[in-house]
Structure formats: structure tokens, C-alpha cells
Amino acid sequence: MTRMVVLVKQVPEPGTVTMDRETGRLVRGSAPAMLNPYCENALELGLQLMDENDELIAISMGPPATKAALRRCLELGATGAVLLADPGLAGSDARATAIALAAAIRSCVPDVDLVLTGKQAMDGDTAQVPGMLAEVMGLPVAYDVIKATWVEDGIEVMRSSGEYMDRLLVPAHSLLAVGRGSMIRRLPSISDLLRSRELKVSTISLVDIGLTPAMVGSKGSATRVVRLFSPEVKRKGIIIMNVEEGAAMVLEAAHLDRGEEAG
Amino acid sequence: MVWGQVDRDGRLSQASIGLASVACELASVMRVKSTMVITTERMLHMGLENVPANKVLVLRCDHLTPMMMEGHVQAMELAVRDAAPSILLISATPEGRELAPRLAARLEVGLTADCTALDVDDLGILQQTRPAFGGELMATIVSSTQPQMATVRPGAIISDVSLPPPVIESRDLELPRGQVIWIDGSKLKETSDLAGAEVVIAVGRGVGNVGNMVIFERLAYLMGASLACSRPLADAGWMQRGCQVGQSGITIAPRAYIAFGISGSLQHRVGMNSSDIVVAINLDPEAPIMQMADIRVVADAVDVASKVISMLEQQAGLSHVIDEDALKK
Numbered sequence: 001m002t003r004m005v006v007l008v009k010q011v012p013e014p015g016t017v018t019m020d021r022e023t024g025r026l027v028r029g030s031a032p033a034m035l036n037p038y039c040e041n042a043l044e045l046g047l048q049l050m051d052e053n054d055e056l057i058a059i060s061m062g063p064p065a066t067k068a069a070l071r072r073c074l075e076l077g078a079t080g081a082v083l084l085a086d087p088g089l090a091g092s093d094a095r096a097t098a099i100a101l102a103a104a105i106r107s108c109v110p111d112v113d114l115v116l117t118g119k120q121a122m123d124g125d126t127a128q129v130p131g132m133l134a135e136v137m138g139l140p141v142a143y144d145v146i147k148a149t150w151v152e153d154g155i156e157v158m159r160s161s162g163e164y165m166d167r168l169l170v171p172a173h174s175l176l177a178v179g180r181g182s183m184i185r186r187l188p189s190i191s192d193l194l195r196s197r198e199l200k201v202s203t204i205s206l207v208d209i210g211l212t213p214a215m216v217g218s219k220g221s222a223t224r225v226v227r228l229f230s231p232e233v234k235r236k237g238i239i240i241m242n243v244e245e246g247a248a249m250v251l252e253a254a255h256l257d258r259g260e261e262a263g
Numbered sequence: 264m265v266w267g268q269v270d271r272d273g274r275l276s277q278a279s280i281g282l283a284s285v286a287c288e289l290a291s292v293m294r295v296k297s298t299m300v301i302t303t304e305r306m307l308h309m310g311l312e313n314v315p316a317n318k319v320l321v322l323r324c325d326h327l328t329p330m331m332m333e334g335h336v337q338a339m340e341l342a343v344r345d346a347a348p349s350i351l352l353i354s355a356t357p358e359g360r361e362l363a364p365r366l367a368a369r370l371e372v373g374l375t376a377d378c379t380a381l382d383v384d385d386l387g388i389l390q391q392t393r394p395a396f397g398g399e400l401m402a403t404i405v406s407s408t409q410p411q412m413a414t415v416r417p418g419a420i421i422s423d424v425s426l427p428p429p430v431i432e433s434r435d436l437e438l439p440r441g442q443v444i445w446i447d448g449s450k451l452k453e454t455s456d457l458a459g460a461e462v463v464i465a466v467g468r469g470v471g472n473v474g475n476m477v478i479f480e481r482l483a484y485l486m487g488a489s490l491a492c493s494r495p496l497a498d499a500g501w502m503q504r505g506c507q508v509g510q511s512g513i514t515i516a517p518r519a520y521i522a523f524g525i526s527g528s529l530q531h532r533v534g535m536n537s538s539d540i541v542v543a544i545n546l547d548p549e550a551p552i553m554q555m556a557d558i559r560v561v562a563d564a565v566d567v568a569s570k571v572i573s574m575l576e577q578q579a580g581l582s583h584v585i586d587e588d589a590l591k592k
């Protein structure tokens with residue numbers, strides 16, 4: 001039997017979040033939320049790798065409202081779901097998040113074989129957590145995974161990064177950070193829906209995983225936002241209201257010489 | 264300290280060389296020396312005399328292939344523990360984006376991803392600026408750990424320093440073979456020529472429908488410009504992902520950036536705001552791209568493009584006639 005963990009994140013729908021200028025934190029408020037698309041790909045990959053008796057546990061760290069994303073994972077076929085929620089986690093940077101997630105996996109699924117994550121979250125876009133988590137857990141890692149199949153001595157993985165498509169052999173006990181890919185999103189089947197009704201999202205907090213607030217959250221974070229600002233623009237700003245003149249300016253701009261340009 | 268990445272063709276990556284230049288500027292402000300650490304499987308073809316750094320350290324080992332990062336993480340960890348730099352910079356290439364978080368976790372330090380501006384203050388604290396989610400904001404971030412570590416968008420910061428040739432030192436390393444094995448791979452596409460383009464025509468949702476794309480292709484052809492796009496057009500498959508400018512695409516700084524029907528969200532602007540001249544063609548004078556443009560044309564994108572095309576065709580026709588006249592004489 002294979003035990004897999006998929007880490008998922010609930011993100012606000014694009015364009016619905018603001019930032020608190022005082023604290024530099026994201027204000028999620030009541031913005032509509034969705035499952036981070038890369039995480040949904042990771043879940044899909046887990047489901048593809050899953051055999052009859054295998055386990056696929058979805059774990060998320062976030063506010064209580066994140067339960068909705070985990071419920072969705074259960075409906076889609078995850079066999080269990082755990083939410084790590086604790087006020088002490090607020091303000092965690094990528095490394096603090098990796099430490100918290102590693103502790104959650106260690107206490108909920110101690111004998112995990114394969115860990116799946118999205119390659120990055122759509123809101124932060126930093127793509128740091130998978131690599132940091134792999135190091136904290138001591139696992140080999142493959143990034144930008146778009147396909148994976150079991151083979152005799154591990155998992156054969158297709159990686160699509162930058163200009164290259166690569167085939168890799170990864171040990172069965174490892175972490176895969178799942179990229180864009182062209183994965184087909186499934187709709188929950190009736191039997192999955194019925195099965196998922198029996199399942200609960202369990203909630204754990206920092207004490208359950210043996211961490212203190214000093215180790216994570218803003219206290220445990222090494223990076224801190226010190227300034228927020230709108231990108232300044234210092235440009236001329238000539239306004240043109242008609243097509244002919246606009247077209248002439250397009251040509252002029254394209255042919256202007258670097259040296260002639262007014263500083 | 265800067266990571267010197269070696270590409271699959273065996274050359275030191277352009278992104279690393281650019282970043283080394285940025286590091287030199289920071290180092291001179293801080294009155295310290297800058298080092299580039301190259302981790303590589305083979306000795307480099309190119310001379311390292313031109314690398315903008317005070318010192319180049321080449322760490323060589325058979326397991327340091329450009330395809331797998333595991334060995335590079337170990338080699339860089341050794342180099343950092345050895346030299347204890349106050350700042351460590353890595354290009355945010357796909358490889359750098361894997362290397363950096365793993366290295367940061369091993370060194371137990373904070374990391375700021377995908378910076379678009381860097382600065383040091385009087386105390387030697389690195390001000391790391393990156394776009395922040397949620398619209399029109401940039402965030403400046405500092406680290407409380409050493410080395411202060413950041414990845415930097417290739418092409419986002421431009422610097423040009425000239426230094427005497429660096430001191431070059433090479434060392435062979437014994438590293439264990441990585442656990443992830445590369446079987447084979449293929450190149451997906453030729454890299455687009457956008458990075459070096461002088462003039463870029465960029466199109467966004469305001470160009471209307473996919474049928475209009477031929478107009479802009481023709482325009483780019485006639486102007487000798489490269490064609491780029493905003494994310495929705497790449498998402499829709501109207502253009503290739505490699506042509507997408509912005510936070511999740513490429514960063515460019517052409518001599519002229521001419522944006523047709525692009526609103527200019529922050530995520531788009533971070534990919535082009537170092538362009539020398541920005542021209543925006545948009546029906547909405549309040550669009551963010553108009554606020555930042557040197558030349559703001561309030562008009563329909565297709566109308567302006569068609570007009571430029573007809574002007575160019577006329578010019579071509581005209582010069583043709585003139586040439587014939589010249590021949591007759």
C-alpha cells in the first residue's frame with residue numbers, strides 16, 4: 001500500500017485581494033476563494049497514481065475557511081483531509097510554512113511515501129515551499145512535474161521547465177512539485193460524492209504537531225515586508241487623441257535613436 | 264556572492280553574468296568584494312576573464328550536470344559556509360528557482376523570490392523589492408538572517424560595470440550522486456528572440472479577436488519588431504507562452520515597447536517597465552498602461568495598427584518609385 005500526501009492551498013480568486021499597508025500582509029477578508037490550480041493538478045496526479053488500497057491524504061494550512069478546499073479534495077477522491085489552523089501561523093513566510101507543513105505530515109502521516117504539491121501558489125507566486133519542504137523532510141524532489149507513472153524502481157516523471165522537457169527517475173519516497181500540465185480536471189463521480197460524505201476534514205493546531213508559535217508565524221519568519229508602494233513612473237506622457245497622429249507616433253518611437261532619447 | 268549557472272550548451276548563462284554585474288554594484292556600495300561561484304560538470308569553454316566579479320570560484324564535479332540541482336545545492340552550501348557572504352543572489356531561472364529554496368532551507372535562512380529591484384542601505388541591509396499580489400503594489404522585503412538571500416528575475420535589473428579581470432580559482436569536489444536520475448530530455452522550442460529585440464509590439468485583449476492577430480503580425484513584420492503579448496492571449500493560445508511579458512512570463516527592456524490594447528496590470532508592467540520608450544494604444548485613457556506610457560494614444564488598437572501598416576506600405580512603395588527614378592538617371 002502506498003501512502004501519499006497532497007498539500008493544497010486555498011487562494012483568493014485573482015483580483016480580489018488587497019494588502020494591509022501597515023503590516024504588509026494580505027487581507028483576504030471575505031474574498032471568494034478557490035483551490036490553487038497547481039494544487040488541483042497535484043491532486044489529480046495523486047489520483048492517477050492511486051491504486052485501490054492506497055491512501056491519498058490532503059493537507060492544508062490556512063484559516064478555518066480552508067475547509068471548503070479540503071472538502072472539495074475529498075469529493076474528488078482523496079481518502080482523508082487534515083486542516084492545520086492556528087492563529088500562531090499568521091504571517092509565516094515560506095520557510096516557516098515549510099516547517100509547519102513538515103511537522104503536520106510527520107504527525108498525521110508518519111509513514112508517508114510520496115508527497116505531492118503544486119509548484120507554486122497563484123497568490124504569492126514565490127514557488128519556495130516545495131523545495132524548502134523537501135529539504136526539511138530530507139526528500140529528493142522533482143520540480144515542474146506534469147506527468148508521473150510508477151515503474152519498478154520508483155516513479156518516472158515528465159518535467160517541463162523552461163525550454164526543456166525531461167524524463168526523470170525519482171525514488172518512490174520523494175516530493176513532486178506539480179506544474180502546469182494539461183491535466184484534465186475531473187468532476188466528482190456519484191460514488192465519490194457518496195463516499196466522501198462519510199469522511200471528515202479533521203482540524204489540528206500547533207500543539208498537536210509539537211510546534212510553538214515562536215517557531216513559525218511572523219516570529220519564526222526570517223523575511224519581513226518593510227515597505228509597500230505603487231511602482232513609480234517617470235515618463236513624459238504625451239496624449240494623442242486621433243488615429244493618424246497616433247500611427248505617426250508609433251513609427252517615430254520605433255525609430256528613435258537611443259542617444260536622442262530625453263532622459 | 265552570485266551563483267554562476269552553466270547552461271546545457273556548456274556556457275555560463277547570460278542571466279548569471281547580468282546578475283554578477285548587479286552584485287558588483289551592491290558590493291562596491293558596501294565596500295566588499297563580489298564572488299561568482301560556478302558549479303559545473305565540465306570546465307567552461309568561455310574565458311572567465313570577462314565575468315564582472317572580483318573573484319570567480321569554479322567548483323567542478325561529475326555530478327554537477329545542468330539538468331539536476333541536487334549536487335548544485337550541496338556545492339553552493341559548501342561555498343556559502345566557507346565564505347560566509349552577507350548577500351547571496353541567484354537568477355530566477357527554472358533551475359535557480361529550484362536551487363534557491365533548497366539552499367535556503369539547508370542554510371536556515373530567509374529567501375525573497377523573483378526580485379525586480381535590489382538596493383543596500385547604510386547598514387548593509389539588502390532591500391529586496393518584488394511585485395506583491397493584489398494589484399498595484401510592490402513590496403520591499405528584508406531578511407533577518409545571513410546571507411541575505413534573493414532570487415532575481417532575469418533581465419529585470421540592468422547594470423553595467425567594468426572591472427579588471429577577476430581572480431579565478433578552481434576546485435574539484437567529491438559529491439555523492441543525486442537520488443533523482445535524468446533519463447533523457449528534449450528542447451521544447453527555440454527561445455524567442457524577444458529578449459534581445461529593439462522594438463517590441465505587444466498585444467492584449469483589446470485587439471479584439473484572434474482574427475485580428477494577422478494585422479499585428481504584419482505590423483511587426485513591416486516594422487522589424489518582435490511580437491509579444493499579455494497573459495490572456497497566451498492562455499487563449501493566440502500566441503506562444505514564450506511571448507508572454509510579465510510576472511509569469513518574460514522580462515524585457517527594449518528600446519521601444521508599443522502596447523496595443525493592454526490594460527497594464529502590475530503583473531504585466533513588471534515585465535516591461537524598464538523599456539526606454541513606452542507607447543500605449545488604448546481606448547481607455549485611465550488604463551494603468553496609459554498612466555506609465557511616454558506616448559498615450561487614445562484610439563482603437565486595430566485602427567492605429569492598420570494606419571501604421573498603410574503608412575509603411577506607402578513609404579515602401581514610395582521609396583521603390585524613388586529608386587526607379589534614381590536608376591533612370
Ligand SMILES: Cc1cc2nc3c(=O)[nH]c(=O)nc-3n(C[C@H](O)[C@H](O)[C@H](O)COP(=O)(O)OP(=O)(O)OC[C@H]3O[C@@H](n4cnc5c(N)ncnc54)[C@H](O)[C@@H]3O)c2cc1C
Pocket residue numbers: 014015122123125466467468469470471492493494495496507508509510511512513523524525526527528529530531534544545546547550562563564565
Ligand atoms: C499571479 C499572477 C500572474 C500574472 N502574470 C501575468 C503576466 O506575466 N503577464 C500578463 O500580461 N498578465 C499576467 N497576469 C494577469 C494580469 O493580472 C492581467 O489580467 C492581464 O495582464 C490583462 O491582460 P490584458 O491587458 O490583455 O487584458 P485586459 O486587462 O482585459 O485589458 C484590455 C485593455 O484593452 C483596452 N481595449 C479594449 N478594446 C480596445 C480597442 N478596441 N482598442 C484599444 N484598446 C482596447 C481596454 O481599455 C483594456 O485596457 C497575472 C495575474 C496573476 C494573478
